[in-house]
Amino acid sequence: MQGGDVDLTDPVLASEAELAFEGALRPKSLEEFVGQTRVRGQLQLLLTAAMLQQRTPDHILLAGPPGLGKTTLAMIVAYEGGRPLRMSSGPAIQHAGDLAAILSSLVPGEVLFIDEIHRMARSAEEMLYLAMEDFRIDIMVGKGAGATSVPLDLAPFTLVGATTRAGLLPNPLRDRFGFTAHLEFYDEAELERVLERAASMLGLDVDREALAEIAGRCRGTPRIANRLLRRVRDYALVHGGRADLGAVRAALELYDVDPLGLDRLDRAVMQIILTRFGGGPVGLNTLAVSVGEEAETIEAVVEPFLVRIGLITRTPRGRVATPSAWRHFGLAERAPGAAAALPIDDL
Ligand SMILES: Nc1ncnc2c1ncn2[C@@H]1O[C@H](COP(=O)(O)OP(=O)(O)OP(=O)(O)O)[C@@H](O)[C@H]1O
Numbered sequence: 001m002q003g004g005d006v007d008l009t010d011p012v013l014a015s016e017a018e019l020a021f022e023g024a025l026r027p028k029s030l031e032e033f034v035g036q037t038r039v040r041g042q043l044q045l046l047l048t049a050a051m052l053q054q055r056t057p058d059h060i061l062l063a064g065p066p067g068l069g070k071t072t073l074a075m076i077v078a079y080e081g082g083r084p085l086r087m088s089s090g091p092a093i094q095h096a097g098d099l100a101a102i103l104s105s106l107v108p109g110e111v112l113f114i115d116e117i118h119r120m121a122r123s124a125e126e127m128l129y130l131a132m133e134d135f136r137i138d139i140m141v142g143k144g145a146g147a148t149s150v151p152l153d154l155a156p157f158t159l160v161g162a163t164t165r166a167g168l169l170p171n172p173l174r175d176r177f178g179f180t181a182h183l184e185f186y187d188e189a190e191l192e193r194v195l196e197r198a199a200s201m202l203g204l205d206v207d208r209e210a211l212a213e214i215a216g217r218c219r220g221t222p223r224i225a226n227r228l229l230r231r232v233r234d235y236a237l238v239h240g241g242r243a244d245l246g247a248v249r250a251a252l253e254l255y256d257v258d259p260l261g262l263d264r265l266d267r268a269v270m271q272i273i274l275t276r277f278g279g280g281p282v283g284l285n286t287l288a289v290s291v292g293e294e295a296e297t298i299e300a301v302v303e304p305f306l307v308r309i310g311l312i313t314r315t316p317r318g319r320v321a322t323p324s325a326w327r328h329f330g331l332a333e334r335a336p337g338a339a340a341a342l343p344i345d346d347l
């Protein structure tokens with residue numbers, strides 16, 4: 001692709017600079033957090049009730065595709081309650097001992113954020129069940145026949161788990177969260193508000209129509225919206241002009257962002273479904289192998305957005321391109337039944 005090695009529309013990849021920039025733009029309170037009205041209302045209620053009863057809020061699970069605000073909300077849960085925040089992640093918890101070390105050092109009322117919680121070690125998961133329910137863990141002391149388990153009381157804490165794959169969490173873990181928030185892609189009006197806020201924080205004067213154009217091309221994702229805004233700012237700076245619609249179009253063209261905001265992988269997936277499989281149905285694993293990506297990434301990152309904008313539908317026989325997908329890619333739709341039925345190897 002043109003314009004550098006980081007794909008601007010990739011909701012997961014980010015350079016150090018992008019991460020620092022993201023941190024600076026993170027809303028600090030529920031009030032500043034744009035969109036997700038339902039989730040915001042639910043969280044507000046949960047946090048206020050806990051405050052009135054002077055107890056730690058229930059454990060919270062945040063589920064949804066990358067870049068929609070899970071980490072941001074976890075931080076807000078801590079800020080709003082004036083509680084300390086400890087951050088960890090599933091891949092960092094490879095043994096029950098890793099989790100025991102974290103849990104036993106929590107201070108009363110602390111918020112423990114575990115990102116990518118579906119990637120935690122199984123043995124740690126089991127320890128977490130008891131910790132979540134009873135604020136207690138059992139620690140094994142000694143080895144072999146002489147080993148005994150010693151109970152250890154924990155300070156009451158609130159666990160905030162985040163996952164792009166809620167379906168992968170074992171039921172006993174999912175059931176122990178008092179509340180699960182499913183984050184949705186943002187609509188264009190909400191994204192315009194995210195951008196407006198970011199522009200004013202950056203001291204950037206941007207036309208309304210320029211913001212609307214970015215909002216329409218950022219995959220429904222605030223992280224990508226902010227990133228595109230930054231590139232538009234660069235463009236206006238270098239070319240000495242205003243950050244207007246012309247600058248947005250030129251900058252997005254330079255960075256290879258298409259009118260729907262599809263990224264390289266989205267386009268690769270669509271091309272495979274349309275050209276190699278005549279519009280589908282195509283099974284998830286076949287798709288993943290064809291584009292050289294993990295099935296997990298296709299399912300958690302690519303597919304939800306393509307479904308949301310109506311380019312594919314999921315059927316029991318696999319993924320199928322819609323008429324608007326054929327139009328978007330400028331291809332003639334195959335006549336129904338024209339292609340031979342393709343082997344359906346998986347779903
Ligand atoms: N509702 C929102 N209002 C304003 N800005 C937002 C909102 N949600 C997210 N952002 C912005 O998008 C950036 C990415 O959000 P965040 O890091 O919380 O996503 P995430 O869901 O944790 O992603 P990942 O799954 O990759 O960890 C944040 O830095 C923040 O600036």
Ligand SMILES: [Mg+2]
Pocket residue numbers: 070071072115162
């Ligand atoms: Mg995150």
